[in-house]
Amino acid sequence: MEIMPTLLTMMSTTLLELPEDIMMRVFASLEIPDLVRAGAVCTFWRSAYTALHKLGTHKQPQTPCLLYCSESSSENVACLYSLVEKRVYRLTLPEPPLHSRFLIGSSLGLLVTVDERSEMHLVNPFTGQQIVLPSVTTMQHVKPICDDSGAVHKYAYSRHTANQVICPPKIIAPAALREVFHQKSL
Incomplete structure (x- = not known):
């Protein structure tokens, strides 16, 4: 046997x-x-x-999931609702909290967020990994304005091409620059 x-x-x-x-x-x-x-x-x-x-050969078209934050969850928790399974997954994400960021885009399951200082982050909600993208101050049309302690508190923002100034520099708060990025992503 x-x-x-x-x-x-x-x-x-x-x-x-x-x-x-x-x-x-x-x-x-x-x-x-x-x-x-x-x-x-x-x-x-x-x-x-x-x-x-x-x-990167996982080419199967995926049923989308809905990503949202809830007041009943802690600041670093996002909820992912699977339409296929009709189930909610709770994902713990790295600092800064997702609640305090703008979600300006997503692709292939990755999120592009902008924090309160207008700095962009690439976030993988499944693994919790995050990459801080190059600072907005590396963009040619964004110049930081620092306070007496050296902290960035405003930006000089202009819109131009190589040949033409579309909008002369304006002094804007970080939240306003975050709005600009959000509008550009739409």
Whole structure:
């Protein structure tokens, strides 16, 4: 009777260790929540999930999710509502809190946010990773104005092309510059 447990062990091992390219094809057809769950099954499946992610070959059109913040949640928590699963996922995001930022765009699951100083951040809501994008002061048409302590409290903002000044410099508060970025993203 030792044959039966051995046979079951061999069958389950075989099912878990399909060739990685086949696993990646199967994974590429999954919705994001199912894909993340599949990557958590075992180290082999995690390897296939990671390879698929690195190659960027997950081209399956995804049903959109709705991202929102709630007053009943802490400042660093965003809610992601899956239309497919009809379920809410709570995501903890890095500082600065998402509640205090403008969301000015999203693409491929990444968010572009602008904080109270008008600095932009690229945020992956699934992993919590965040990249601070180059400062607005690196843009040719934005010049910082500092107070006596050296902190930026206003900006001189102008609109121009290489050949023409569209709008001479205006002194604006960081919140107003944040509004400009939000309008440009629309």
